[in-house]
Amino acid sequence: MGVILIRSKSLRGKVTIDLELVYSFLLFIKNFTTSSKPALFGFLLLSIVLLSACAQKPHKQATDPSEAPKQITLLISADSFENWEATNDVWVSDDGVIVAKKGGDDSILVSKNVYENYRLSLDFWVDKDVNSGVFVHCNNADKITPFDCYEVNIWDDHPNQEFRTGSVVAVFTPPLARVSSVGQWNTMVIEASDNELSVYVNGTLTAEIAGGERRSGFIALQRFNGGEVRFRSLQLKAL
Numbered sequence: 001m002g003v004i005l006i007r008s009k010s011l012r013g014k015v016t017i018d019l020e021l022v023y024s025f026l027l028f029i030k031n032f033t034t035s036s037k038p039a040l041f042g043f044l045l046l047s048i049v050l051l052s053a054c055a056q057k058p059h060k061q062a063t064d065p066s067e068a069p070k071q072i073t074l075l076i077s078a079d080s081f082e083n084w085e086a087t088n089d090v091w092v093s094d095d096g097v098i099v100a101k102k103g104g105d106d107s108i109l110v111s112k113n114v115y116e117n118y119r120l121s122l123d124f125w126v127d128k129d130v131n132s133g134v135f136v137h138c139n140n141a142d143k144i145t146p147f148d149c150y151e152v153n154i155w156d157d158h159p160n161q162e163f164r165t166g167s168v169v170a171v172f173t174p175p176l177a178r179v180s181s182v183g184q185w186n187t188m189v190i191e192a193s194d195n196e197l198s199v200y201v202n203g204t205l206t207a208e209i210a211g212g213e214r215r216s217g218f219i220a221l222q223r224f225n226g227g228e229v230r231f232r233s234l235q236l237k238a239l
Contacts, residue, residue: 075111075122075219075234084109085141090223097232100223102127109221110141115236116216120190122234124154128182130227131155133169136190136197137214144220146170151222152190152199152207154229156182166199166206175206193239 075083081091081098090100090107100107115136126132138149145151146169158164166175179186179201189200195215199207219236223229 071238073236073238075236076232081109083112084221085112086110097230098221099230100130100228102129102228103226106224106226107222108135108144109223110138110144111219114217115219116192117194117239118192119237119239120192120219120234121187121237123185123187123232124181125183125185125230126154126156126181127228128157129225130229131158131222131224132227132229133222134188134190135218135220135222136192137217138220139214139217141218141220144218144222149217149220150197150209150212150214152188154181154188154222156180166201166204168197168199168207168209171212172207172209176208177204177206179204179206191239 076093076096076098081093084091084098087108087110088105090104091109092099092101098109120134120136122134124132124134132154134152134154135144135146135149136152138144140148150171151169153163153167153169154165155163156165162174163169164175164178165181166177166179167173181201186202187200191198191200192215195210195212197207197209197212198205221229221231
C-alpha cells in the first residue's frame with residue numbers, strides 16, 4: 001500500500017490510498033474508448049481520494065500538561081478588597097492600593113479563601129513606625145499569630161534585629177540578607193510548595209523553610225503600631 005500526501009485547506013494531514021485499488025480501477029477503464037477514458041479516470045481518482053480522506057481519522061494533538069497555563073488570581077481589584085475580611089475599618093482601597101493610614105487601631109486583613117502551592121507576589125510600602133507583615137498558611141482566620149501561621153515580617157526597626165524585614169518570625173531568623181524597605185515601594189515574593197517556603201524581598205532571598213509543618217491556609221496582611229502601610233499588585237499563581 002502506498003501513501004500520498006494531500007495538502008489543501010479542505011483536506012488536511014495525511015491521506016492513505018491503496019495503490020492496488022487504483023491499479024484495478026485503471027485496468028477497468030482500459031475497456032472504455034479513448035474519448036471517454038479521461039473523464040472517467042478523473043472521476044474515479046477523485047472518488048478514491050475523497051473516500052480515503054473520509055475514512056482517515058482526524059489527528060488530535062495531545063496537550064502537554066506541563067505547558068498548560070497556570071491560574072493567576074488577582075487578590076486586590078482596582079477599587080476594592082472584596083477577597084478580604086478586615087478586623088476593623090482601618091483599611092481603605094485607593095485605585096488598586098490597599099492602605100492602612102497612620103494612626104488608629106491595630107488591624108489584620110485576612111483572605112476569604114485558603115490557598116496552597118502558589119507563588120504570591122506583592123508590592124508594599126511602609127513608614128518607619130509600622131510593624132507589618134504577610135502571614136501565610138494560617139489555619140484559623142480568627143487567629144492570626146506567628147504561632148498559628150508563617151509570618152513574613154516587614155519591620156526594619158524591629159527591637160530584635162533577628163526578626164527584621166524578610167525573616168519568618170519564630171521559624172527562620174535572622175534573615176539570610178539584610179534588606180531596607182522604609183519609605184519606598186518594595187516587592188515581596190513568597191513561594192509555597194508543599195512543606196517548603198521561600199521568601200524574596202526586592203529579588204533577594206531572605207528566608208527558606210524546608211520540611212515545615214504547614215502546607216496551606218489563609219493569607220493575611222498586618223498593620224500594627226499605628227504606622228502606615230500600603231499593599232498593591234497582590235497576585236497569586238498556582239504552582
